[in-house]
Amino acid sequence: MHGVAKKITMQKQEYTITVYTENQIGLLNRIAIIFSRRKINVESLNTSPSEVDSVHRFTIVVNETEDVVRKLCRQIEKQVEVLKAYYNTDEEIIWQEMALYKLPTSVIAENVKVERLLRQYGARAVVIRNDYTVFETTGHREEIDQLIRVFEKYGLIEFVRTARIAIIKGSSKFHEKLKKFEMKEPGESVIENEYLSENEKVFSM
16 A cells, blocks of 8 residues: 555646745745746646735646645745645546637627637636737636637637636635634744645644
């Protein structure tokens, strides 16, 4: 069993790293340096407020081995402003990306098949002009990429996609834990993430 577990750990796969911080000033650059020094490519990065005032959330997607991701989280947690860093597989999170597609309005007006495709992918119009129409859709990257390939046949003018946003499935009572983090004095010495070696128990409280 040990050999199998080690082999799985050494395989690269997609991980979502969630970092909770006290503020963002200068921190993004320092986190970026942690990745660049290790020559690790960031597939997606998003920053946003969290449900707790004064606590911000970084959502970072990488394709790496679990061992590398665990070490990355430990390095990130050494930053003074970082409260906690967690990592999860795609199966352990609920995630979405949003995309905007710009298409010629004439194609949409004249082609019934395009309208049927829009309904199939749940896309909705956000801007309609004489020369172009902008559609918005949300979903997983594979769904978004598939719609790009479809729209290319109809004269896709422009495309943009957001970074991933994600919620961890097992984050029961995590709001209360964040509130405790918020009350801690800034600059408190970092306690190593006791859950990093037991990823499945990260949010069991």
